[in-house]
Amino acid sequence: MEFLELLSPAFFLLAAAGSIIGIIFGAIPGMTATMAVAVCLPLTYTLGLQEGLALLLGLYVGGISGGLVPAVLLNIPGTPSSITTTFDGYPMAQRGEAERALKTCIVASLFGGFFSAVILFFFAPVLADFAIKFSYVEKFLMIFFAMSVIASLSKNILMGVFSGLIGVLLSLIGTYDVSNGGNGEYRLMMPFMEDYLAYGFSLLPVLIGLFGISTIIEEAEKGVTETSHENKVNLSKGKPFSFSIFKGQFGNLLRSSSIGTFIGMLPGIGGSAASILAYTQQKNLSKQPEKLGKGEPEGLVASESANNGLTGGALIPLLSLGIPGDSTTAVLIGAFTLQGLQVGPLFIGENIDTWYSMITGLMFANIIMFIVMFYAIRYIAKVVLIPKFVLYPIIVMMCAVGAYAINYGIMFDVWTLLIFGVAGWIFTKIGIEIAPLVIGFILGSAAEVYFVKSLESYGEYSILVTKSPIAMVLWGLIILSIVLSVMIHKKSKKQAQQESAS
Amino acid sequence: MKTLMTTAKVALLAGSVAAAPAIAFAADNPIRGNIRIVIGSKSTGGDTYQASSIIAEALADKIDANIKVDAVGFSAGYQALARVPSGNTLMIFHDQAYLGHLYKQKGYEDPFKQWQIGPSFATNPGNGYLVPKNSPYKNMDEILNAAGNGQTIRVAIQPGGVSEIGYTAMKNAVRLAYPGQEDNLVALNTGSQSDKNQAMFDGLADVINGSVQANEQYTRLPADDQKAMNFVWLTAKSSTLQGANPEGMGQTSRDELLQYASGLGVKVPMDAENDFTFDKEFFFLYNKRMSPEVVAFLDKALADVFADGKVQETLKKSFFIPNFRTSAEAQKHFQAKRDSYAKIIENLHK
Numbered sequence: 106m107e108f109l110e111l112l113s114p115a116f117f118l119l120a121a122a123g124s125i126i127g128i129i130f131g132a133i134p135g136m137t138a139t140m141a142v143a144v145c146l147p148l149t150y151t152l153g154l155q156e157g158l159a160l161l162l163g164l165y166v167g168g169i170s171g172g173l174v175p176a177v178l179l180n181i182p183g184t185p186s187s188i189t190t191t192f193d194g195y196p197m198a199q200r201g202e203a204e205r206a207l208k209t210c211i212v213a214s215l216f217g218g219f220f221s222a223v224i225l226f227f228f229a230p231v232l233a234d235f236a237i238k239f240s241y242v243e244k245f246l247m248i249f250f251a252m253s254v255i256a257s258l259s260k261n262i263l264m265g266v267f268s269g270l271i272g273v274l275l276s277l278i279g280t281y282d283v284s285n286g287g288n289g290e291y292r293l294m295m296p297f298m299e300d301y302l303a304y305g306f307s308l309l310p311v312l313i314g315l316f317g318i319s320t321i322i323e324e325a326e327k328g329v330t331e332t333s334h335e336n337k338v339n340l341s342k343g344k345p346f347s348f349s350i351f352k353g354q355f356g357n358l359l360r361s362s363s364i365g366t367f368i369g370m371l372p373g374i375g376g377s378a379a380s381i382l383a384y385t386q387q388k389n390l391s392k393q394p395e396k397l398g399k400g401e402p403e404g405l406v407a408s409e410s411a412n413n414g415l416t417g418g419a420l421i422p423l424l425s426l427g428i429p430g431d432s433t434t435a436v437l438i439g440a441f442t443l444q445g446l447q448v449g450p451l452f453i454g455e456n457i458d459t460w461y462s463m464i465t466g467l468m469f470a471n472i473i474m475f476i477v478m479f480y481a482i483r484y485i486a487k488v489v490l491i492p493k494f495v496l497y498p499i500i501v502m503m504c505a506v507g508a509y510a511i512n513y514g515i516m517f518d519v520w521t522l523l524i525f526g527v528a529g530w531i532f533t534k535i536g537i538e539i540a541p542l543v544i545g546f547i548l549g550s551a552a553e554v555y556f557v558k559s560l561e562s563y564g565e566y567s568i569l570v571t572k573s574p575i576a577m578v579l580w581g582l583i584i585l586s587i588v589l590s591v592m593i594h595k596k597s598k599k600q601a602q603q604e605s606a607s
Numbered sequence: 608m609k610t611l612m613t614t615a616k617v618a619l620l621a622g623s624v625a626a627a628p629a630i631a632f633a634a635d636n637p638i639r640g641n642i643r644i645v646i647g648s649k650s651t652g653g654d655t656y657q658a659s660s661i662i663a664e665a666l667a668d669k670i671d672a673n674i675k676v677d678a679v680g681f682s683a684g685y686q687a688l689a690r691v692p693s694g695n696t697l698m699i700f701h702d703q704a705y706l707g708h709l710y711k712q713k714g715y716e717d718p719f720k721q722w723q724i725g726p727s728f729a730t731n732p733g734n735g736y737l738v739p740k741n742s743p744y745k746n747m748d749e750i751l752n753a754a755g756n757g758q759t760i761r762v763a764i765q766p767g768g769v770s771e772i773g774y775t776a777m778k779n780a781v782r783l784a785y786p787g788q789e790d791n792l793v794a795l796n797t798g799s800q801s802d803k804n805q806a807m808f809d810g811l812a813d814v815i816n817g818s819v820q821a822n823e824q825y826t827r828l829p830a831d832d833q834k835a836m837n838f839v840w841l842t843a844k845s846s847t848l849q850g851a852n853p854e855g856m857g858q859t860s861r862d863e864l865l866q867y868a869s870g871l872g873v874k875v876p877m878d879a880e881n882d883f884t885f886d887k888e889f890f891f892l893y894n895k896r897m898s899p900e901v902v903a904f905l906d907k908a909l910a911d912v913f914a915d916g917k918v919q920e921t922l923k924k925s926f927f928i929p930n931f932r933t934s935a936e937a938q939k940h941f942q943a944k945r946d947s948y949a950k951i952i953e954n955l956h957k
Contacts, residue, residue: 146651147675150664237834240809280713283766284649286798289713303682303714372801426834427821428801429652439651439678443660445925447857448652449824450834455857513645513677514687554798561796562811 108458111155112465119152120159120466124473127167131174132485134181134313134500135507138168139433149440154459157440159466165433166218166416166470170478173210173409178203178488179500181317185308185377186415188543189384189408191316192258196400202343203486209350209402210409211478213358217410218471220362221369221417225424226464229453233425236370241562242572244373245555246579248548251368251378253583254385255541257590258398265541268532272545277553279305285554301517310508310521311546315539317504318526321497323533329494350402357387357403358410365411369418369430373555376415376431377547383411389589395597417467424452424460632908633671637900638694641673645684647700650799654820658729658889658927659699662909665918670908681707682714688722692896694905697725701889703768705945709952712767718892719945723902724938725891726909729927732843732851733819734887735867736762736773737826739807740835747840747873750814751777754792755785763795763803763812769887770816772948773842776883779951780875808833819864820926823857840875841867842885852923877951885948888930890937906933 123145130141141164149157172183177194190210197206224232239247252269259265278294279302281287294302351358361383368379387407388397397404419430427449429435441448446456453460488496508522509515529539559569570580644663648655659676667674679687681700688698700718707715718724736747744750744760754760754777762777764770774794782789795812797803800821806812819841828835841848845868848861855861866872869884877883893902909931912918919929932940 143651143678147660150660234833237805237808240805240811282798283712283796284798286765286796286802288796289767291713422801426801426804427652427824428804436651436678439656442652442657445657447820447824449821450828450832451824451857512683513679515683562806562809 108461108465111458111462113156115156116159116462116466117469119156120163120470121473123160123163123165124167124470125163125477127164127169128171128174128474128478129167130164131168131171131183133503133507134175134179134183134317135309135504135511137172137184137309137433137511138165139436140511141165141168142433142436146436146439146443150443154440154444154446155462157444158459158463159470161437161440162463162466163470163473165437166413166467166474168433169412169416170211170214170218170409170474172412173214174207174485177206177210177405178486179317179496180320181313181500181504184412185312185547186380186412187408188312188316188377188540188547189380190405190412192384192398192408192540193401193404196398197343197402197405198486198489200343200400202400203489204483205344205346205350206400206402206405207482207486208346208479209405211475211482212348212351213361213406213409214413214478215471215475216358217362217365217413218416218474219468220359220410221366221414222464222467222471223417224366225417225420225467229421229425230450232370232421233450236372236422237426238573238575239371240572241555241558242569243575243579244371245552245559246569246576246583247368247371247374248378248552248555250579250583250586251374251382252544252548252552253586253590254381255544256587257385257388257593258540258544259538261536261538262591262594264536265538268538269541269545271537272542272547273549273552275306275311275542276546276549277305278302281553285550286558287554301520305550306521306525306546307508307511307515307518308547309511310518311525312543313504313508314522314525315529315532315543317500318522319529319533319539321501322526322530324493324497326530351406354403354406357406360386361407361411362414365414366418366421368411369415370421372422372428372430373551376412376419376433379415379418380408380411381544381547383407385586385590389586389593394593395600413471420463420467424448424463426450427452632669632911635904636670636672637898637904638672640695641675642667642694643687643696644674644676645679645687645696645698646676647681647684647698647703649678649680651678654731654733654818654887654927655699655701655889657925658731658922661918661921661925661927662699662728662889662912665912665921666905666908669912669915685714685721688892688894692894692898694893694897694901696894697905698722698892699889700892701731701769701887702772702885702941702944704892705941706768706772706948709945709949710767710771715767719938719942721895723893723895723897723934724941725893725902725934726906727888727890727930727932727937727940728909728913729889729922730843730847730930731818731820731887731889731927732841732848733856733926734769734773734843734885735817735819735822735838735841736814737807737817737822737836738814738839740828740830740832740837742813742837744813744839745837747777747875750839751780751784751875754781755788757788757791759791759793760813761793761795761811763797763806763815765798765803765816766794766796769885772885773816773840773883775952776842776875776877776885779877779954780883783876783878804834807836814839819856819859823859827858838864838867840869840873842883842887843868844884844886845869845871847884847886847928850928851926856926883951888941890932890941891934893934902934
């Protein structure tokens, strides 16, 4: 156990510090785990590999987890992968169950994080070999599967699909980037847009605009009235947190963590797909699907265990193939680069001590994340008690700073925030659904790349079905997901009719 | 106690001597405040970030300033550089800066007109091409002859730059030996290194562009592994590669790598007399309006960094070859290099 000698007190201290700083980054709307890792990456140059990795892994775990805080309290996903946390978290916070919602999320996050770390430790090389079976076709189908959730999340299927399509089209604005295998040409652009939108709209400002700024505009429209104080959230009104929430949720935890880990290990799919997919599968398989989206803990369990499951999952291709699984591990790889260390298929075998210390760091960061968040959350939850006329200007400021910083100081990202804030406010008025639109936006560009590449590589549409047994299984899952969504819609429509008749 | 005091005095003296040049440089530094180095790549896992971080660290120590490297990509990098003429924002890029323009890629202007060319500092001799271990083609001769004899050879590259220049050279070599057959080499337009690898795993590419840094471990996998691959060509000059660390990269020594270098184990003719080679070099780009005073200061500071000799060791440890030229020398060198590759690209489009 030579690796134990590498685990100095500084190692644990840095993992803990990373976890705490990561939580803060994740909790501020507009700041992400990726940004936290990018900011601290140069520190690893002087820290040395083990300590540097401890800090970055802490930031990664903390950053992904911290995103749940604004998602629950403010309806703003702190990181793109916590979108689905807003669906049930915010309604619970509105009912005065903020602490209950947050603690549910934290426990689910810990489970997801541990689950994926264990999978990473025992199965990394085997799973990496499985991951490379996913060619363009299978990756496209995986994304298409994630897109099928639009049907399930929509209030009205037709409007939901239409909204999703708008999201996809918005994601395609800009260059078909050569670094994605594209032709470098502009699409859906007019000449005056080229200076600003050469690389399209940035994801995070769009997300915060649609979720956060539009809500704030809506509140501003209502204005501060006498009654708004009376409607203030009462924290002691709702049910308190108890571990019994997880009774009957083990299947959900296991499935969602597995989905998170699995999506994480497929490079190019994007981390946000993990929680989206896990959430919808839970909705499709739930005994009470109509309740999801209205403040059900099982939705939070699915979303948060999946997005923390991502952490170990995304490290699988990084450490077994030298290929980062998501945007954060794409920055994390820099820690190895700075130390002149190659990551590739032989990395684990040749750097066994580093490998063990990474797993230790990952586990420890998860524990610290849990302790810090679980016990600090009752104070953080009080954010919802701050009067909106004080809170919202602060949020707008944080969002603007985050949007400006996301691409290292691009002012157009702040305008994007405002444009999508106003657009989101208008969309809700004319019936366009925000969640499907955002999902279309997140998954659209990757879907395009893999769809076009599938056709370019194999030259026929039928390959999308016949490419491999994996492709056929994915088609089965896509069809099942759509059928289940339609059935749930019909059921809830029938229920609504019965209720109105009685 | 006396010993302790003496040790402390010696340490203090040594410290002040070591710090003296930094203080001297700090006093002369015409750049006020922190320095941001943007790089032409968005990846922190690539050679541009690695080389830039090494030189930034050494430069920061030398001039006693805070320097941060940001992997923003060429487009955002150019925008940031255009905004700040004071020297507080600098850029580091490689030959892609002019190759992107030669290949008419969107967003790439002529760097010699748009920017001032700053000092060069390192070469990465690792750019190369690989085939699967179970490929019917074992070397470049077999690949070029197969294409010349009517076989379609699919080469996975990212178009418009360093990745494409070797492919252009292969086409040119087929054209020289088998005129009219060069179209049998087909470019498979892929993005990142992982996409290129995946194209090989899927059997979509016969040859992929890669690098010693990214692909060396794959070459050590057993032949029955789907991921196993072999180098067939490293585009660097053999003389350049000979300047690399003798230990090479990973478990592959420099001498083993030399068998894939042009002129030694591999022949990719550029014309009747010369073989094609390509050294990927890293250099600074400056805002056109940056003052000569700042240019001279950075030239001097970097010359001093290289005179100290430490940075060479760090660069070599990461399989880079130290390669310092002042701004004026670099301007001349890269202009000539650009012109020579422009001819090859032009020939193919005739």
